[in-house]
Amino acid sequence: MLDNPITPQTTSITFGLPTGEWQRRGITQATLMLSGATGENWSGFATIDAKANSVTFAVLNGVSTGTVIHPDAGVDEFELRGYSSPAASVPFPPAERDHASPDYEFSLRGTIPVVSTAGPSALHESLDRGRTGDRVSDYRDYWAVPTDRVQVKRGDTIRVVGPAGFFSGAWDAYLEGEMGQAWDAVALTPRISADLSTLTVTVPPSADFTPFFSSQYRPLMPELDLIKADRSSVVESPVMVTNPKPVTVTRLAGADRYATAVALSKAGFPSSAPTVVVATGANFPDALAAGPVAGFVNGPLLLTAPGALRADVSAEITRLKPSKIIVVGGVNVVSDAVERELRALAPTVVRIAGSNREETAEKLVDSVFASAPHVLMATANNFPDALAGATAADSIIGPLLLVDGNASAIDDATRATLQRLGTTDVTLVGGPAAISPQLEESVRAFARVDRAAGADRYGTAVAVAQSIFPTSYNAFLATGSNFPDALAESSLATTQMGPLFTTPSTCVPAATKAEIQWLGISNVVLIGGPAALGPGVAALRTC
Structure with a gap:
């Protein structure tokens, strides 16, 4: 949990950002989402101050506008997301899969206290990973690629290319559906290049993508998920998975x-x-x-x-x-x-x-x-x-x-x-x-x-x-x-x-x-x- 609480007087929230990845990946825009004790969801958008390595969100009329912060208010869940703009190109070789230019996205999730007592109007929190310890419960690097139709079928190879060093450590890979089109996640075996920039997976010829709750063979929002073993990074790649049936x-x-x-x-x-x-x-x-x-x-x-x-x-x-x-x-x-x-x-x-x-x-x-x-x-x-x-x-x-x-x-x-x-x-x-x-x-x-x-x-x-x-x-x-x-x-x-x-x-x-x-x-x-x-x-x- 973060140190400084949200109060009824809070009109701005400033986050000091983690060093390293945010600057390297060209993150320039951020969104903040709060939900929980404030009684309703709240979101904001801001431009990152690259020089100060921070971002400030204006909270008009206080974060509790339209709600009542109870005496035992407790905590809010927060999610801070950062986006690159313009979108950076992530090449998928034409012989394998093609994608348009995606956005890079980072996401930090955690909790922040909410109190009903008076407090300062400006709230400051540091999110540097080296200083926050367990106060940030879920730090993830989301590398999101667009929802363009990208066909993936059994036996196909998919190659994800990032900055040198990005795919350090051990990674897990899965193909899975979402919502009513879910199926048993198909585990894949990642292969990582020597410079740690490229992760390659091959869809098993025996993979089955039949949805649980639908007879359709066209999942609506399938994903290729790459998850770092320590859960610090996640790459999400929406793809079109086909499970061809006889025509x-x-x-x-x-x-x-x-x-x-x-x-x-x-x-x-x-x-x-x-x-x-x-x-x-x-x-x-x-x-x-x-x-x-x-x-x-x-x-x-x-x-x-x-x-x-x-x-x-x-x-x-x-x-x-x-x-x-x-x-x-x-x-x-x-x-x-x-x-x-x-x-x-x-x-x-x-x-x-x-x-x-x-x-x-x-x-x-x-x-x-x-x-x-x-x-x-x-x-x-x-x-x-x-x-x-x-x-x-x-x-x-x-x-x-x-x-x-x-x-x-x-x-x-x-x-x-x-x-x-x-x-x-x-x-x-x-x-x-x-x-x-x-x-x-x-x-x-x-x-x-x-x-x-x-x-x-x-x-x-x-x-x-x-x-x-x-x-x-x-x-x-x-x-x-x-x-x-x-x-x-x-x-x-x-x-x-x-x-x-x-x-x-x-x-x-x-x-x-x-x-x-x-x-x-x-x-x-x-x-x-x-x-x-x-x-x-x-x-x-x-x-």
Whole structure:
């Protein structure tokens, strides 16, 4: 316990800091947290006085503000943390693990007396390790690295690099989860370099990271903990630990885009469907906007040629026995002849069409969504971003609005739709080249906006999954080179929720594969035949 007590008159607390490590590690900022006898938690922030090697925290109106210090107040627990600023770089070799630049952090914990009698306003305490003895009950050097997603799997090697001499003495190492994702800590054997700057561990091939309280294979906050044997130093490194379970890969495909849509419908709706949505298979905008609408009305999306209804599509509608068919688009994309054939297959047939692709999307949304707090928005000028966005919209039971991504602002009709829906959150799908920063700013005028974007179409699909899906059992893969196969994917995503990733025809991008592992996905469905998604994709071979 520290010597000098906190009193009701305390307005500042000054700590003399330990010598050596704080200066060597470039600590410039500190926080103080108090809890216990003062009756409520209190925290403060201050800049370290490097010359005096001390830090002073101002306690406005006394530390007991809002509380009563009882006559037998006792003690407060305190924790003093120091941070480097700017963050210092800790290299994880690219061949092993990569981290961004982390903060260094020291932490001193202990107790400090609290009394109700009068005392000085300025409290001074020395925390030099050589002078305080057992008055500081827990002195720890926390070397914290950021919470970026860093995959660690069985058999991987992790190397932690610090200043020369940091890893002196004996160390223990563990991989363990936190909160509801905890598992039995996996003990690791540390190997320390001759200059005591580098500690290396290898995850045993037999390690099991199955959480105690969850069937998920994606722990939320796993950690690599390095603990000095005398408990004077702790290095905490949040990492992503994967415990891969077998992934089943299946394929749904037809001879062409229309037959593929039929196959998806049969898989998603094996018995019947109350509503069927029909859109042209000749182009992408109408079908992409129609996908989330089909999901909302619990029906499949089927594709048609502009001038005639194919026999296999007609047969599928007959099998589904819908009471309603929604035709998407004007007569130039779905002809009157097709509409007449559809009227023979359901009691009610309605057509929803606008003067352009954006207006058609808005009218579709207006026809079924009474409200939508969260809306996804993608450019109508190209298909890759909207493919991923349509499936994500299905998962949040919300619409996908198509906009002219090159415009400097959303148009009045889109604004009116968002306001009618009571939209408070908008996710833009795609980078600034797809949806302009000016258009983004116009949306920010009345809604919170975030942007899911990657370096390319494949990266954007991953970003959408990261933004919308916290976990998933299913994932869908479709070619990123063309749109037809994935147009009707919402027929399956309606009943088997999961993200859609676009891929090249020969392999799976590394970021996509990492996201599949991160989400705990065990069922991957390929949309399209081997010409679109070849053997490399079916084997989930990394690009």
